[in-house]
Amino acid sequence: MQQTNRLRPFFENITFERDDNELVLNFGPQHPSAHGQLRLMLHLQQEQIVKAHPDVGYLHRGMEKMAENMIYNEFMPTTDRMDYIASSSNNYGFALAVEKLIGLEVPRRAKVIRMMLLEINRLMSHLFWLATTALDIGAMTVFLYAFREREYLMDLVEDYCGARLTHAAIRIGGVPLDIPDNFLGDLKKFLDKLPENIKDYEDLLDQNRIWKMRMENVGVIPTEMALSWGCTGPMLRASGVKWDIRKEEPYELYDEVDFDIPWSDRGDNYARYKIYMAEMRESAKILYQTIDMYNETVKNNQTELMAHAPQYISAPKLDIMTQNYSLMQHFVLVTQGMRPPVGEVYAATESPKGELGYFIRSEGGPYPYRLKVRAPSFWHTGILTDLLPGHYIPDVVSIIGTTNIVFGEVDR
Amino acid sequence: MAQHQVNYAQDGGLPVALTTVDKVVNWGRSNSLWALTYGLACCGIEMMASGASRYDFDRFGTIFRASPRQAELMIVAGTLTKKHAEFIRRLYDQMTEPKWVISMGSCANTGGMFNTYATVQGVDRVIPVDLYLPGCAPRPETLQYAVMMLQKKIRREKAIKAQKPKRLM
Amino acid sequence: MRRYTPKDDVQKKPYYTDRYWVAPQVPKYPVEEDEVFAEDLKAIKKKFKVDDAYIQVEQMVVYIRSEDNFGVLQLMRDELGYTQLSELSAIDRLAERGQFEVFYQMLSMQKRKRVRVKMLIDEHEAVNSVEKLFRSADWAEREMYDMFGIKLNNHPFPKRILMPDDWEGFPLRKTYPLQGDEFAAWYEVDKIFGKEARDIIGPELRDSAMVDRYDTKRFARLGHEVPYGAEFKADQPETPLGYQEEEGVFMIEKFDEEKSVVISDRDR
Numbered sequence: 001m002q003q004t005n006r007l008r009p010f011f012e013n014i015t016f017e018r019d020d021n022e023l024v025l026n027f028g029p030q031h032p033s034a035h036g037q038l039r040l041m042l043h044l045q046q047e048q049i050v051k052a053h054p055d056v057g058y059l060h061r062g063m064e065k066m067a068e069n070m071i072y073n074e075f076m077p078t079t080d081r082m083d084y085i086a087s088s089s090n091n092y093g094f095a096l097a098v099e100k101l102i103g104l105e106v107p108r109r110a111k112v113i114r115m116m117l118l119e120i121n122r123l124m125s126h127l128f129w130l131a132t133t134a135l136d137i138g139a140m141t142v143f144l145y146a147f148r149e150r151e152y153l154m155d156l157v158e159d160y161c162g163a164r165l166t167h168a169a170i171r172i173g174g175v176p177l178d179i180p181d182n183f184l185g186d187l188k189k190f191l192d193k194l195p196e197n198i199k200d201y202e203d204l205l206d207q208n209r210i211w212k213m214r215m216e217n218v219g220v221i222p223t224e225m226a227l228s229w230g231c232t233g234p235m236l237r238a239s240g241v242k243w244d245i246r247k248e249e250p251y252e253l254y255d256e257v258d259f260d261i262p263w264s265d266r267g268d269n270y271a272r273y274k275i276y277m278a279e280m281r282e283s284a285k286i287l288y289q290t291i292d293m294y295n296e297t298v299k300n301n302q303t304e305l306m307a308h309a310p311q312y313i314s315a316p317k318l319d320i321m322t323q324n325y326s327l328m329q330h331f332v333l334v335t336q337g338m339r340p341p342v343g344e345v346y347a348a349t350e351s352p353k354g355e356l357g358y359f360i361r362s363e364g365g366p367y368p369y370r371l372k373v374r375a376p377s378f379w380h381t382g383i384l385t386d387l388l389p390g391h392y393i394p395d396v397v398s399i400i401g402t403t404n405i406v407f408g409e410v411d412r
Numbered sequence: 413m414a415q416h417q418v419n420y421a422q423d424g425g426l427p428v429a430l431t432t433v434d435k436v437v438n439w440g441r442s443n444s445l446w447a448l449t450y451g452l453a454c455c456g457i458e459m460m461a462s463g464a465s466r467y468d469f470d471r472f473g474t475i476f477r478a479s480p481r482q483a484e485l486m487i488v489a490g491t492l493t494k495k496h497a498e499f500i501r502r503l504y505d506q507m508t509e510p511k512w513v514i515s516m517g518s519c520a521n522t523g524g525m526f527n528t529y530a531t532v533q534g535v536d537r538v539i540p541v542d543l544y545l546p547g548c549a550p551r552p553e554t555l556q557y558a559v560m561m562l563q564k565k566i567r568r569e570k571a572i573k574a575q576k577p578k579r580l581m
Numbered sequence: 582m583r584r585y586t587p588k589d590d591v592q593k594k595p596y597y598t599d600r601y602w603v604a605p606q607v608p609k610y611p612v613e614e615d616e617v618f619a620e621d622l623k624a625i626k627k628k629f630k631v632d633d634a635y636i637q638v639e640q641m642v643v644y645i646r647s648e649d650n651f652g653v654l655q656l657m658r659d660e661l662g663y664t665q666l667s668e669l670s671a672i673d674r675l676a677e678r679g680q681f682e683v684f685y686q687m688l689s690m691q692k693r694k695r696v697r698v699k700m701l702i703d704e705h706e707a708v709n710s711v712e713k714l715f716r717s718a719d720w721a722e723r724e725m726y727d728m729f730g731i732k733l734n735n736h737p738f739p740k741r742i743l744m745p746d747d748w749e750g751f752p753l754r755k756t757y758p759l760q761g762d763e764f765a766a767w768y769e770v771d772k773i774f775g776k777e778a779r780d781i782i783g784p785e786l787r788d789s790a791m792v793d794r795y796d797t798k799r800f801a802r803l804g805h806e807v808p809y810g811a812e813f814k815a816d817q818p819e820t821p822l823g824y825q826e827e828e829g830v831f832m833i834e835k836f837d838e839e840k841s842v843v844i845s846d847r848d849r
Contacts, residue, residue: 006775007502029499032449032478036456037496057743058496059453062528062759064728065752069593069759078525084454084549100638101607128457131464147464154461165454165549227664230717241690248693336595343607345638346686346697348667359686361672364604366595374668374686382720408453411493411743435831443833495745497769522786529752529761530744532769533785560824567830 022050025393029058033136033397036407038381040396042388049396052388054381060411067371071337072098072172075371080166082373083409085128086121088157089351091170096251097347097358098172101340102312107304109297110174111252116187116290117160117169118252119283123194124153125352125404126276126283130201133273133401137214142204149197152190159183172338173313174306184291191284198280205273215270219387219399222267229386230379233354234279235403238272240265245350257289269402276404312338337366346374353377353404375409434570441484441510442563443473448483448507450500452490455517455549459489462552472559480506485562486539487555491519492532504539512566514558515541518548589676590755609635617692621661629653640695647683647700651709654685654698658714663687663696666711669721671729673755679704681731685711707732728753760787 028039037058043051063082067075079094080087092114099106106114127150134142154164159180161169169175205211221231226239236243244261246254262278264271297303307313314333315326342364348357354376361370380403388396451459463469463476477483480503492500504513515535518524521544523533535541542565545558612622612634618641622634625643629652632644645653657663668686675681685698702708708725710733711718723742725731730751733739741748749764750757760766770782786799793800795813805817829835 007498007505007773029496030450030503032476037452057741057745058493058499059491060493060495060530060743061491061526062530062752065757065759066526066528081454081525084457103607132460144465147461148466151461151464151466164551165458225716228716230665230667230715232667243690248690336597339602339604341605341607343609343637344642344697345607346640346668346695347638348695355667357667357686359668359670359684362607365598367593370672372668372670378720379717382717385719386716431831439831439833494765494768498772501773522789527787527789528759529757529765533787537782537785538769538773557824561822564824564826567826 021045027396029055033400035132035400035405036410038400038405038407038410040384040388042393042396044393047392049388049391049393052385054384056378056381056407056410058411059407063412064371064373067368069367071366072340072368073333073337075368076171077166077168080168081408082375082412083125083351083353083356083377083406084165085406086125086352087165087167088117088121088169089125089349089356091168092118093347093349093351093356093358095170095172096349097345097360098340099307100347101343101345101360101362102309102338104173104307104309104312106174106252106307107302108253109178109294109302110305110307112290112293112297113175113179113305114170115252115254115257116179116287116294117157117167117175119286119290120153120157120187122283122352123280123287124150124157126280127153129276129352129401129404133398133404134205136397136401137211139205139208139211142201145197145200145204149190149194156183156186156190159186171306173309174304176305178303178305179294184294187287188291191287194284195281198277202277212270214394214398215273215402216268218269218391218395219402220266220268221383221387223265225383225386226267229383231354231383232376232379233350233352234272234275235354235376235380235383237261237263238275239267245348245355249348251349253293256293257286259286269398272402272404312340339364339366348374351376353406353409354380373409373412375412377403377405377407377409381405381410438567438569442566445472445474445485445512445559445562445566446477446483447474447485447487448480448503449476449478450486450488450503452488452492452496453519455489455520458549458552459487459516459555462555467552467556469556469559472556472563474559480504481508483507484511485559486511486513487516488513488520488535488539488541489516491524491526492535492538493530494532495530497532497538500535501538512542512562513539514543514545514555514562516545516547516555516558517550518546521546524548587676588756591758592755593759607637609637612636612641615641617694618696621657621694621696624661625653625656628656640697642697642699644699644701647702647706647708650683650685650698650700651711651714654687654711654714657687657696657698661689662691663689665690666715666717666721667695669711669718669725671725671731673729673753674701675704676755681729683708683725683731702731705732707734709734710736712736727751730754 023044025042025044027042028034029037039055041053042049063078066078076091079090082090127146131143131146157167158164160183161167221239223240226236242261242263247261259282262275264275310329314330319326320330340362342362344361346357346359348355356376357374359372360368363369387399461467486504515521519526520535523531532538543558543562545554547554612618615636618636625631629649630646634643665688666685667688672682680701680703683700683702687696687698708731710722720742722733722736726733726739727741727743728751750762766785767779770778794802797807797813798810804819804822806820807813825835
């Protein structure tokens with residue numbers, strides 16, 4: 001039985017009597033192919049879009065405000081919920097920003113483990129992108145296959161940190177745990193099989209007539225537009241700018257590993273699809289190298305996982321349990337929080353979606369005075385304003401798909 | 413024309429099973445819970461994972477539908493914000509009776525970790541909820557368990573009953 | 582007497598700070614230490630007034646006058662090669678000095694350098710929009726307006742972006758409490774059911790640690806469930822949880838744990 005409430009039919013955006021034959025179509029905020037809570041107001045001329053107004057904020061949870069009321073370590077699990085498809089990359093971005101603020105150097109083994117997690121997250125995110133985009137366009141088979149591989153990656157992450165989706169696997173100053181025994185073997189097994197799997201997806205999609213019709217020459221982003229809208233990551237690389245922060249401003253050990261940056265100058269959906277596929281191969285390449293790097297640290301007996309900075313970082317568990325001073329430090333750090341120096345930092349990392357930057361202003365207190373997250377998806381949603389006009393309604397879905405937006409990150 | 417004598421009461425004589433209307437209707441309802449895709453945030457990803465290859469939700473008869481008019485189960489998966497609250501009520505009103513709601517994850521249950529100005533502190537402030545599923549984010553197995561618990565709840569209901577409003581408003 | 586709490590900054594405060602504790606500083610370096618930055622700064626100084634400039638954490642920070650922001654960003658984009666505006670937002674410093682600090686985070690891909698252009702504006706001062714230079718500023722400035730209430734000149738669509746259009750207050754100001762004000766607390770109830778429903782639905786429960794085992798309207802105990810609103814007795818008999826009834830389910834085979842197979846080694 002329906003209950004009464006004050007909600008009336010939603011016509012406030014629709015003008016019934018107009019001179020032109022323009023139709024206003026509301027898309028979302030709960031649309032199965034909007035990849036979350038995107039709402040689009042589309043002005044249509046027959047089936048062609050003449051004006052598009054993306055409306056976001058349906059997942060605005062006030063994370064920046066939360067950050068101002070939390071000690072630095074407390075905020076780490078909240079970053080997980082930002083780009084929840086690749087949570088470790090958010091953790092890492094935040095940890096890096098705070099480490100730059102303090103001026104910490106992370107031990108080598110922690111760096112290797114971080115890189116492993118980051119690349120596993122990149123693979124997870126790209127597989128998820130492939131699955132959902134293919135599903136939106138109608139390729140259900142690819143969805144099922146891509147999710148199968150993604151589950152194996154989730155098993156790996158679960159072996160490491162115990163969580164499937166929201167990892168919180170990176171701490172400020174290092175990583176909390178060493179990798180478990182079976183991890184490297186399982187990772188290798190997965191990586192050996194991955195090229196076959198990627199080839200399967202490509203066999204299904206690359207020359208598929210429907211896929212090509214929905215992807216080729218649809219959603220073309222010229223270079224100027226991409227730069228002007230602040231696009232980063234695969235969106236920018238598909239538009240002819242070879243820019244990857246891992247290569248240009250290397251963080252962690254990315255300057256030691258060998259990998260290529262796939263890019264294209266076509267700027268359409270198909271180019272973005274090809275870049276995602278190529279990036280998965282590159283990630284696998286990096287992961288193979290990190291396995292060797294990890295074994296090297298084992299050989300050199302570099303067992304440290306957290307940086308040594310008693311003012312900011314708790315001592316290892318063994319010290320806390322055996323040494324009085326470490327226990328005192330730990331108590332202060334947990335109850336009051338670390339107090340980074342006064343200053344500002346902006347640290348940019350290459351998350352699977354693009355440039356993920358954290359701007360932190362510290363006033364010397366245990367709470368950040370201001371924390372701003374530069375989330376790539378925010379601008380990739382904004383570009384829809386300029387990108388959609390001229391396209392047809394069915395193209396909207398494929399364009400939203402290839403922009404790879406996640407709303408936890410857009411709205412924060 | 414041959415005159416066969418059929419003993420209907422005999423076991424295996426004809427594919428006939430005797431039962432009550434209640435049981436048949438509830439059997440049908442509980443095993444074809446078509447869910448509305450209501451992925452709001454992180455839990456929505458786990459909801460998708462439970463629909464995908466490894467956790468295969470279809471074997472419970474739960475198929476995700478995009479339209480509220482074809483759905484009878486709303487799995488509210490994720491944080492409900494104040495801006496979105498109006499739309500969840502709208503979609504809930506559009507679903508046809510009988511309808512059930514699973515609130516999936518801490519955010520949907522109580523607001524969870526997002527104790528802020530922009531988050532609705534529990535979807536039960538807006539729509540009535542049948543089953544609360546804790547976790548942040550709950551694993552797909554947990555969601556499947558929740559659906560099975562809901563099936564159990566449905567089996568206890570009377571099929572033909574005067575529809576009475578659920579407790580909210 | 583009740584202790585006085587400041588109203589201009591209601592964010593969480595550390596409950597204890599050592600009397601002799603002096604906060605260390607993130608080191609600032611003069612701009613001359615980096616050739617590229619020094620040249621950029623010279624070019625900006627030629628045309629505009631620069632209040633302060635230094636390098637902090639590998640990035641140059643330049644303080645400019647608020648009326649120059651369009652000009653400086655145009656110069657940087659067209660002549661200095663800073664082709665991307667990565668981020669734009671504000672910092673609330675009203676409590677301290679009655680001003681907002683607006684920052685523009687710029688990126689040059691040729692030089693691989695990042696510059697932060699900053700300016701101070703008064704509380705009611707409007708900012709010139711840079712949307713004509715960088716389209717990304719369109720949304721960023723809307724977000725800035727939404728969160729801080731900073732007004733914009735020449736913006737094509739100056740509306741709220743993250744919060745609903747009819748929202749009151751600017752959430753990221755320091756005067757705005759984390760859990761919202763009166764308006765925020767009742768927003769969804771007022772909108773959907775009307776103000777008269779406030780009594781029926783009740784206030785929000787903001788204490789995340791609150792658990793009352795005898796409140797059977799809000800809490801249930803696994804294995805000891807009672808109907809909604811019924812009284813909970815101390816010696817409540819156990820009601821075992823299970824997703825199938827003991828006597829079995831109509832037309833559905835009962836799950837038998839002994840017959841099931843557990844796959845331990847997944848085929849990776």
